[in-house]
Amino acid sequence: QAQLVESGGGLVQPGGSLSLSCAASEVILSYYGMGWFRQAPGKEREGVSCLSGRDGTTFYADSVKGRFTIYRGNGENTVYLQMNSLRPEDTAVYYCAAVDPDCSDYGSNDPDYWGQGTQVNVSS
Secondary structure, eight states, rough: OOOOOEOOOOEEEEEEEEEEEEEEEHHHHHHHEEEEEETTTTTEOOOOOOOOOTTTEEOOTTTTTTTEEEEEEETOOOOEEEEOOOGGOOOOOEEEEEEEETOOTTTTOSSSSOOOOOEEEOOO
């Protein structure tokens, strides 16, 4: 049974927006931090953003700071990644994952759970 299920990827023009969602169980959301990662062909995996499960603190990679927002829907077991001002270099498969509750080293440590991934293409 999938623990994390992503949706919301697709094709968007540069400068456009997309919202990714990650549905998770209450058990996972009550303990873990929730991270978003991406991997483009031929590139290493990148930790994009993280939402602490302990106090709600958010973290962003420099490459997306000011353009992406991570949040949990009110009363929902879903974590979102709102992506604005998208650029061609944002093209990748995006994954959500259950990580350290404080998001410690979320970009370099292996998460405990992964979603299946969703493709984001930014192109004119």
